[in-house]
Amino acid sequence: MIDLVTLAFVVLAIILCMIVLPVMVLVQRRPRPQAYCVKEKATREIVSAHTVVLSNGRKALQGKCSSCGAALFRMKSGQNLAVVTAGRWGTALSARLGKFVRRPRPQAYCVKEKATREITGAHTVILRNGRKALQGKCSSCGTTLFRMK
Numbered sequence: 001m002i003d004l005v006t007l008a009f010v011v012l013a014i015i016l017c018m019i020v021l022p023v024m025v026l027v028q029r030r031p032r033p034q035a036y037c038v039k040e041k042a043t044r045e046i047v048s049a050h051t052v053v054l055s056n057g058r059k060a061l062q063g064k065c066s067s068c069g070a071a072l073f074r075m076k077s078g079q080n081l082a083v084v085t086a087g088r089w090g091t092a093l094s095a096r097l098g099k100f101v102r103r104p105r106p107q108a109y110c111v112k113e114k115a116t117r118e119i120t121g122a123h124t125v126i127l128r129n130g131r132k133a134l135q136g137k138c139s140s141c142g143t144t145l146f147r148m149k
Helices: 002-027 092-097
Strands: 034-037 042-053 059-065 071-075 107-110 115-126 132-138 144-148
Touching (some): 034 071, 042 071, 107 132, 107 144
Antiparallel strands (some): 034 042, 042 059, 107 115, 115 132, 132 144
16 A cells, blocks of 8 residues: 555656656746847847847847837847847747747848848858848849848
8 A cells, every 4th residue: 555655656756857847947938138228218128139240349139129119239248148049049938948940031132023032042241341241042033132231
């Protein structure tokens, strides 16, 4: 009789460790990065955050203010270069699960079709003036497309 009770507690402990605890960890919401909004003179959450390289070579987090939509920047320190899980990279839940999150293809304006199209085979090129750009082919007509970074 004691062996059955002990076995039941062991099974319940295994279920708790394998199912309930990982689900609780996955449900936790990651806080969004914040920056100072000059327009509203307050600290606000950054929406659509992504990493950019400034002209001086430093990395910064760029996005929009959650309330007014103004552009926000937050400088990154040398130690904090983690990838931000924003809308285009997927959610924190899918990143923690280890699932593959499909990134949308970059888009650029196709002069031939006079519309915004997806760039296939996109790669980074450096122009003569030193600026970086994405270069690839139009997904529908095959024309070479450029998108400035």
